[in-house]
Amino acid sequence: MSATPREHTRTYYLGKLATELEQRGLTATLRPYPPALRICDPDTAMLAETVDCVPLSEGWFYRWSWGELVGVTDDPGLAADRIMHVLSGR
Template sequence: MAVEHTRTYFLGKLAAELERRGLTATLRADPPVLRVSDPDTALLAETVDCVPLPDGWFYRWSWGELVGQADEPVPAAERIIRVLSRR
């Protein structure tokens, strides 16, 4: 249960950063994942989760590529915004 709590904590921090930048971020509970979308373009959306790896916790795209370190949500949010704006 501690892993799920940590995962939810980090996803909540990322959600706050994304919402400050105008995106919609919805935390789903089971399993904890973040659904990120641009409210102006409903078709632009992505799912991000958070996983423990040997070097710490990391945000990860739905296809498995790492977004960034979970203890640094600002650069991760900026990367998500860049990727969503390219679609």
């Protein structure tokens, strides 16, 4: 089964987010199908979350597992900051 162009786009954006998260000390593992990131804080392994990427009429967005938007894919640094905030409980 080959990946669709949409899956390639998701993987690209999730890779950019993974880089930002890893620079902040989090672990981000790409799940290949459907593309999503499994994110956890290695210091508190109990806290983990899955984030995927979706196209909307306004562009591509990162999205929490419960459906709420994290942020626009054009600013993965801001999305990473929001994820850090949620996972740290601050």
